[in-house]
Amino acid sequence: MNDSDGALSNLQKVLKAGHFAVTTELGPPKNADAEAVRHKARLLRGCADAVNITDNQTAIVRMSSIAAGVLAWQEGLEPVIQMTCRDRNRLAMQSDLLGAYALGMRNILCLSGDHQTFGNHPQAKNVHDMDSLQLVQMVVGLRDHNRFQCGEEIKGQSPRFFVGAAENPFGDPFDWRPYRLAKKAKAGADFIQTQLVFNVPRFRQFMTKVVELGVHRQLRILAGVGPLKSPAAARYMRDQVPGMDVPDAIVERMEAAGQGIADKKARAAAYKEEGIRICVETIAQMREIEGVAGIHLMAIEWEEAVSVITERAGLLPRPTFETPAVVSESA
Amino acid sequence: MIVAEQKALDEIRQLVGDAKQVLVVGCGTCVTVCFAGGAKEAGVLGSLLRMAAQMDGQPAAVTEVTVQRQCEWEYLDAIRGPVEKADVVLSIGCGIGVQALAERYPDAVVVPGLNTKFMGMPAEHGEWVERCAACGNCLLGLTGGICPIARCSKQLLNGPCGGSSQGKCEVGCGDSAPDCAWQLIYQKLAAQDRLHLIMEITPAKDWRSSRDGGPRKVVRADLKLPQPDIKE
Numbered sequence: 266m267n268d269s270d271g272a273l274s275n276l277q278k279v280l281k282a283g284h285f286a287v288t289t290e291l292g293p294p295k296n297a298d299a300e301a302v303r304h305k306a307r308l309l310r311g312c313a314d315a316v317n318i319t320d321n322q323t324a325i326v327r328m329s330s331i332a333a334g335v336l337a338w339q340e341g342l343e344p345v346i347q348m349t350c351r352d353r354n355r356l357a358m359q360s361d362l363l364g365a366y367a368l369g370m371r372n373i374l375c376l377s378g379d380h381q382t383f384g385n386h387p388q389a390k391n392v393h394d395m396d397s398l399q400l401v402q403m404v405v406g407l408r409d410h411n412r413f414q415c416g417e418e419i420k421g422q423s424p425r426f427f428v429g430a431a432e433n434p435f436g437d438p439f440d441w442r443p444y445r446l447a448k449k450a451k452a453g454a455d456f457i458q459t460q461l462v463f464n465v466p467r468f469r470q471f472m473t474k475v476v477e478l479g480v481h482r483q484l485r486i487l488a489g490v491g492p493l494k495s496p497a498a499a500r501y502m503r504d505q506v507p508g509m510d511v512p513d514a515i516v517e518r519m520e521a522a523g524q525g526i527a528d529k530k531a532r533a534a535a536y537k538e539e540g541i542r543i544c545v546e547t548i549a550q551m552r553e554i555e556g557v558a559g560i561h562l563m564a565i566e567w568e569e570a571v572s573v574i575t576e577r578a579g580l581l582p583r584p585t586f587e588t589p590a591v592v593s594e595s596a
Numbered sequence: 597m598i599v600a601e602q603k604a605l606d607e608i609r610q611l612v613g614d615a616k617q618v619l620v621v622g623c624g625t626c627v628t629v630c631f632a633g634g635a636k637e638a639g640v641l642g643s644l645l646r647m648a649a650q651m652d653g654q655p656a657a658v659t660e661v662t663v664q665r666q667c668e669w670e671y672l673d674a675i676r677g678p679v680e681k682a683d684v685v686l687s688i689g690c691g692i693g694v695q696a697l698a699e700r701y702p703d704a705v706v707v708p709g710l711n712t713k714f715m716g717m718p719a720e721h722g723e724w725v726e727r728c729a730a731c732g733n734c735l736l737g738l739t740g741g742i743c744p745i746a747r748c749s750k751q752l753l754n755g756p757c758g759g760s761s762q763g764k765c766e767v768g769c770g771d772s773a774p775d776c777a778w779q780l781i782y783q784k785l786a787a788q789d790r791l792h793l794i795m796e797i798t799p800a801k802d803w804r805s806s807r808d809g810g811p812r813k814v815v816r817a818d819l820k821l822p823q824p825d826i827k828e
């Protein structure tokens with residue numbers, strides 16, 4: 266990305282300066298309450314370099330990611346606007362990209378989106394005019410070529426986003442995943458956030474191939490991590506979420522954490538503590554893996570855990586940039 | 597073939613209403629092969645309608661006829677007599693058959709007895725699967741003969757998504773989940789040492805060739821019949 270205009274996003278500056286980056290997530294509410302967003306945003310302030318604002322996550326209607334992003338931004342967070350291909354065609358997506366940029370948003374995460382049958386409007390028609398890779402190409406084209414997807418020139422300000430995408434190292438076919446990541450780099454993605462990592466050896470295997478292909482030099486990879494709340498949550502993720510890989514050892518560790526604790530509240534607290542501990546350990550392991558440039562911390566509906574985890578993982582305070590970012594060769 | 601399923605009898609009866617003369621029109625092509633609307637199904641449906649009408653104390657004359665293809669004028673022309681006698685024509689052809697009948701006989705009340713499902717094939721006895729979405733610009737040459745538009749739940753052209761697990765799509769559960777089209781594409785191309793085909797990014801599709809460009813039409817000038825000279 267051409268950054269001569271000095272309008273880099275904070276996340277981009279952090280990665281460019283070679284810091285181990287931290288992003289986290291804020292799920293907009295299932296209503297029109299601005300304060301709900303502001304409240305969550307305040308819990309996350311200072312804990313991360315940027316915060317993903319989810320886009321109708323799990324295909325459930327929520328406040329628009331752009332609107333919630335602006336609210337979070339007003340509270341001092343830097344948003345990463347998630348955009349799925351499920352609900353909008355290329356016209357709608359580009360118009361939202363123009364609008365999001367005009368409102369001050371600087372990071373975009375391009376996703377296919379969970380299928381609508383999982384959500385609260387399974388009757389809906391899905392769009393998928395484009396897929397996530399093509400969306401990356403489109404956002405990059407708006408920025409680097411000043412052209413709409415149709416090829417028409419943008420006259421005036423073009424949206425200049427720092428462009429992210431996701432990859433699931435644990436999805437099948439496993440052998441293809443590093444190559445698919447390479448395709449995302451080729452499409453022009455600047456950074457990647459991965460699915461939650463619980464199976465560290467398998468993630469290492471994935472990263473070894475990614476590094477062998479040199480993809481980690483073309484984009485920055487943030488490993489997905491997150492705290493488990495309970496053994497039930499761990500089992501659910503292991504058994505029910507397609508493309509998730511939660512090893513039995515993790516589930517057993519969560520179960521063991523509550524053993525011998527009769528009081529329900531105390532047991533729940535013990536589970537949460539163990540979940541946080543596992544997460545902090547995983548972050549330490551991620552920092553040792555070649556090609557991992559940061560973490561994406563997903564504490565779904567548990568925003569309070571973010572400051573605890575980042576603190577214990579030694580990731581605070583986050584870097585700040587009073588002056589333009591230091592240009593480092595490594596970035 | 598076009599795969600269809602019969603509507604529930606209650607719905608069919610509602611569509612037929614209180615017609616005294618009902619003509620059930622089967623089709624001898626796709627819907628015969630998928631056991632939804634052939635001569636046999638026309639006979640069974642006719643009997644059911646007669647029995648139901650009898651039980652309601654409002655007997656109706658229900659007759660059946662099956663044509664070779666409901667989607668061609670010449671076969672429809674052959675049933676002019678019974679169509680013109682009927683109060684309601686119940687087509688158990690696909691949606692194309694229903695429309696062809698309605699168009700050929702502008703005065704007839706034509707209602708559908710089937711739900712047209714998709715273009716596909718029998719995967720095994722009693723099970724049909726979708727194979728083509730008629731996007732109008734075939735890309736099977738790129739994808740090992742497996743269509744991601746018809747067979748990937750998200751129509752991804754650069755799949756698979758993160759929900760692909762053990763060969764199955766995230767949509768649906770357990771054995772009933774469809775196969776992940778991109779897992780199949782990957783396996784096929786890997787086995788043939790042709791993965792280079794999907795290493796490149798497939799750009800955004802031009803959907804104008806699909807239904808998105810409006811109703812479609814194929815014109816073959818070489819096959820058009822010369823216009824007859826009309827002499828006054």
